Amino acid sequence: MATQDQKRKAAAQTGLYLVVIVAIVVVANLLSAGAYKRIDTTATERFTLSQGSGRLVRSLKEPVQVDAYVKTGLAQLDAFVRDLTDLLKEYERQGGGKFKFSIIEPKTDEAREKAREAGVTEQPFGEASATGDESAAITQGFLGLVFKYGSETAVIPALHPARGDGLEFFITNKIREIRDKNDNIKHKIGVITGKDELKLTDTNLIPRGQGGSPTLEQIIKQNFPFYEIETVDLAGGDSAIDPSFVGLMITQPGADYTDKELRRIDEFLMLGEKSLVVIASAVSMKPNDSAMSAELTLHGLGPLLSGYGIEMQKDAVLDHGAQFRIPVMVGMGTMAWIRHPGIAHVVNDPRFADNERLLDTSFPAFFRMDEIMFPYPSSLVLHRDKQPADVTLKAVARTTPAANVIVADTVDMSLRDRWDPKPPFEQRIIAASAEGKLKSAFAGNPGEGITAPEVAAKPSRVLVISSSQFLTNPFAYAGNGPEQHGQMAMFGALGGNKELLQFAGPYAQKYLTQTILSLKNTLDWMSGDTDLIAASAKILGEANLTYSSVKKPEFKVDDSEEEIRKKDEEYRTARKDLQKRVQWTLTLGVPLAFGGVGFFRWRSREAKRAQKAA
Incomplete structure (x- = not known):
């Protein structure tokens, strides 16, 4: 049994420990007063403002004012407004005095009218009962953002309380849009035309219906208006390319490039601080061809690309280890898988070493993407000796090791039950980049009266995505009927292949978001504005749980x-x-x-x- 002295001693020690603990807590709070630190462990930094967004705000010539019109009263709305407020505080904290915001909940007729005049849309909100019965709570209000910068005003008229994962993406892009408009900043991208090419204005993203179909150009101009996309007709190479373009894009051609036209492209790139993106392969297919017959041709691009150290092979790659696969109902509730090895499903697979990595998710075009489709790729071979040692030449996308190639004049790419693969099987590069003070593709070989420096004065960049239908939906491209014009357009889609179009819808739903974001990231890379790519990654949301x-x-x-x-x-x-x-x-x-x-x-x-x- 403990003595009375022992009990008093234990009580005194306990009291002393409590006093010490309280003192430590008080001192820690005093030392941390005014300090703030958040730790975000999510893969996409979902709860942290990306560094690029912070740099954008700090670079503004004057503060931007954001008025957030909100509605509270429902659990989902309250949670969304709380997250929105936290995010705006992050902008303010990292903005260096260049970001100011206010939270406004209109509760009077005058305040509601002011919100409408600002361009915010009044909308209904509903929430099911948490008790499991059939009742629901309904309310009406505003949930949108108004941006004011200089003499310009912009608005996000309506936000959805269930979609907070891409909020930074929309806010940052709206700030960039209003800044570029007010400060007269231009990002001109030239897309080469006149080659019977796959166009950004083609309506083959989804099955065509009455009322038309969206195009990539519409999506880019509507959501990212700070990019000015213009067509460039080389017209045989008779004149130089406008140097006001920050970059050129070549999409899948249907006609050959001449030597003089290639030299004009090289001349443009040798100006320095320019970019060239080639999204094309040797697998050339005609639109609305349900037979899906492909001709293998480089359309004259070979000398240009190989000159930069990225040689495109005249072949068709079939990746049997990561092919497109989609489940379809075949009757009586039976599910069957349709697969196509000519549509490479490239995923971010951590099991591959760096020199075998399928998708380089650190590269801007594929930043933080878990997967993306490469329809009808051709293999690329890198030639390190073609460029100076200080030029970075690297592969950014590969097939799995279970890929083979077909070398022939024509290739049947139609859907079928079985494919007959033939060895050898090996990993193939299907996207690559070159960055630095590039050596001219025609160095030591002048001609056509065009004189260009043998080495670019300043760093330039080249990206080759060797996929002929990367910028479209391959099943809509082949399955849609001919596009109707004039009065015939009112009758909607005519013709087409129903079997292919039943795959076009699921393909669009599952994969086109990644394609569109990859294109947007590529435009950022072309313009040299890669800071905002991290914000773009957040629109993809949080990845599902992994099972490594x-x-x-x-x-x-x-x-x-x-x-x-x-x-x-x-x-x-x-x-x-x-x-x-x-x-x-x-x-x-x-x-x-x-x-x-x-x-x-x-x-x-x-x-x-x-x-x-x-």
């Missing part, structure tokens, strides 16, 4: 449909087993661990008491 300990199925080139289904089922089963283990670990493992620690400490105290008593 569960090996993904490896499809072999000669796998049957039954073998593919079996591997898919084994993979799903392994994921479910892992989910169950994690569930039981969290349910029982953590409490048992805490209980074990408590039991160990109790036994330790009991042992010490027994020693003192002895």
Whole structure:
């Protein structure tokens, strides 16, 4: 038994410990007064303002004012407004005095009218009952942003409370838009035309319906108006390219480039601080051709690209290890998989080493992307000796090692039940870049009366995405009927292949968002404005949970449909087993661990008491 003196001593020690702990807490709070630190562990820095957004705001010539019109009263709205406020505070904190905001909740007729005049849309909001009954709460209000910078005003008229993951993307791009407009900043991109090329104005993103179809150019101009996209007709190369363009883009051609036209492109690039993006391959297909017959031709681009150290092969790549696959109903509730190895499904697979990486997610065009489609690629070969040592030449996208190539004049790319792959099988480069003070593609070989420096005076850049239909939906491109014009357009889509169009919809829903963001990121890279690419990545939202300990199925080139289904089922089963283990670990493992620690400490105290008593 403890004596009275021992009890008083223990009580005094306990009191002293409490005083020390309180003093530590008080001193820590005093030292941290005014300090603020958030730690964001999400892969896309979802809860942290990207550095590029901060730099954009700090670079403004004068402060930007953002008025956030909000509505509260429902749980979802309250959570959204809280996240929005936190994000605006991040802009203010990193803006260096160049960002100011106010939160406004219109509650009077006068305030509501002011919101409408500012361009914010009044909208209904609903929320189901949390008790599980069929009742729901309905309210009406405003949820939008008004931007004021210099003499310019811009507005995001309506925000959706369920979509907060891309909020920084929209805010940052709106700030950039209003800055460029007020400060008269131009980003001119030239897209080469006159080559029967795949155009950004083509309406083959989705199956055509009555009322038309969106185009990439419409999407870019509507959402990113700070880019001025203009067509450039080389017209045989008779005149130099306008140097006011920051970059040129070549899309899949249907006609050959002449030597003089290639020299004009090289002349432009040798000016320095210019860019060239080639989104094309040797796999040339005609639109509205449901037979999906491809001709293999480089259309004269070979000398230009190989001159920069990126040689495009005259072949068609079939990737049997990461091919396009989509489930379809074949009747009586039976599901079958349609696959196409000519449409490479390139994913960010961490199992591959850096020199074998399928997708370089640090490269601006594919920044933080988990997957993207490369329809009908050709292989690229890099030639380090073609460029100076200080030029960075690298692959940014590859196939899996289970890829083979077809070398022929024509290739049948139509859908089929089975493909007959032929060796050799190896990994192929399908996208590559060159950056630095580039050596001219025609160095030491002047001609056509065009004189260009042998080395660019300032750094320039080249990107080759070797995919002929990267900028379109391959199933809509082949399956849509001919586009109707004039009075015939009112009748909507005519003709087309119904089988191909039933795949075009799912393809658009699942993959076109990545394609559009990749194009936008590529435009940022062309203009040299890569700071904002991190904000673009946030529109993709948070990635799903990963299962790195569960090996993904490896499809072999000669796998049957039954073998593919079996591997898919084994993979799903392994994921479910892992989910169950994690569930039981969290349910029982953590409490048992805490209980074990408590039991160990109790036994330790009991042992010490027994020693003192002895």
